[in-house]
Amino acid sequence: MEHFAQWLQATPLSILIQSTSWLIPLLQSIHIVMIGVVFVAVLLLVLRVLGVARTDEPESVVWARFAPWIKRSVSVLALTGLVLIISEPVREFTAVSFWLKMLLLALGIASIAALGSALRRDAAASRPLAVFTLLLWLAVIFLGRAIAYDVEVWGALSFKA
Amino acid sequence: MDLHDIALTVGNSGLGEWMRTNVRAMPIVEALHVIAAATVFGTVLVVDLRLLGLPDLKRTVTRVSGEMLHFTWAAFGLAVITGVMMFAANANTYYGNTAFRIKLLALAAAGANMALFHFGAFRTVAQWDSKQVSPRAAKVAAALSILLWVGVIFVARWIGFTKGYDFAVPDNIDLDLTIP
Structure with missing residues (x-):
């Protein structure tokens, strides 16, 4: 993995990104702005399941309102994240936080999908899962x-220690 | 006592000392600041989009804004607290940092836009609360709000790339540690 990171960091694409200062x-x-979109969309879905916000709307309506925003912002996050990884692969691949983040990210996406399968049918989604x-x-x-x-x-x- | 003295007082305070001596303080406070900023932006965006007539058209403007504002203010409070903590760690360099100053101006502009909307177009909200199309003044305020908050996030991230100085500093030198 270390070798792969060093090879990637030396590719012309990585060097091009690194050397473009802005x-x-x-x-x-852009990554942070999209975090705002995905986090608040998830927050509102969770608060709907807990009965705190948007209780005037059926679960399926709340899901239909926010699911597209989650999908699109996660796509932009994946894209900007990928370019950031290509630009500094050694920094990312040698960080414990990076690998843990990727693991929890996969769980986070699976967890939204599980909530969605209940919300879409207006079935009561699990509160602990939310x-x-x-x-x-x-x-x-x-x-x-x-x-x-x-x-x-x-x-x-x-x-790195 | 001018602004620079206040900045130095904050930097030399126990809070500043605490931020500099605890190795985990900066990453934790920065992460909380990102979470707070994301929540402020996301909740403001929900209200602005309603004003622009994009989603949520079946719900009234006051319902959407009333529901979101608690979260916006709570998150903003957390952002201010964590922001002051980060500032205290390096008060003198932030004080003279152009990106930091532009960020505060952008923040003030976003606040002024919000106040103008609140005491202007929003006063007649009863007349257009349930309408799908908001008055032009409300739409302009909403569009400006999105632009200004995105701007705040962009200049805020830019601060981290200036190393606190307005002249070129080699990447392997951390001037923050050499100036008391």
Whole structure:
């Protein structure tokens, strides 16, 4: 993996992104704006399941309102994230937070899909699953920021230590 | 006592010292700041889109905004607290940082836009609350709001790439550690 990261970091595409000074800040900013979209969409779905917000609408309507925003913003997040990985593969692949983030991200997406399968049919979705989904996404955002601080956050557990 | 003195006082406070000496403080506070900023932007976006007549047309403007505003203010409070904590860690460099200053101006502009809307177009909301099309002034405020908040996020991220200085600093030198 280390070799792969170093090979990727030396490819012309990676070097092009690294050497375009404004590109990484721009991609990170778009990434954060999209985090706002996906996080609030997930938050409102979860609050609907918990009976806190949008109780005037059936579950299927709330799902239809937010699911497309989740799908589109996650697509943009995946795309900007992929370019950011290509630009700094060593930094990402040697961070504990990065791998943990990818794992929780997969769980977070599966968890939304599971909520959606109930909400779409107006069936009562599991409340613990809703809370778990929100916690997963909070952890994903936290770990995304923590990639830059792997040694500080994980201490001796960090691959960089 | 001018603004610079206030910045220095914040930087030299126990909070500033605490932020600098705890290695996990910065990543945790920064992550909370991202979560808070994301929530502010996302909840404001839901209201702005309703005003622009995109989704949520079956719900009234006041219902959508009333529901979202609690979250917006709570998240904004968290963003201010975590923002002050990050500022305290490096107050002197942030004080002189152009990107940081532009961010505060963008934030003030977003706040002014919100206030103008609240005390302007929003006063007649009873007349257009359930209508699918909002008055032009409300639509303009909503569009400006989206642009300004996206701008706040962009300049905020830019601060992290300036290293706090307006002149070129080699990547392997961290001037923050060499200036008290």
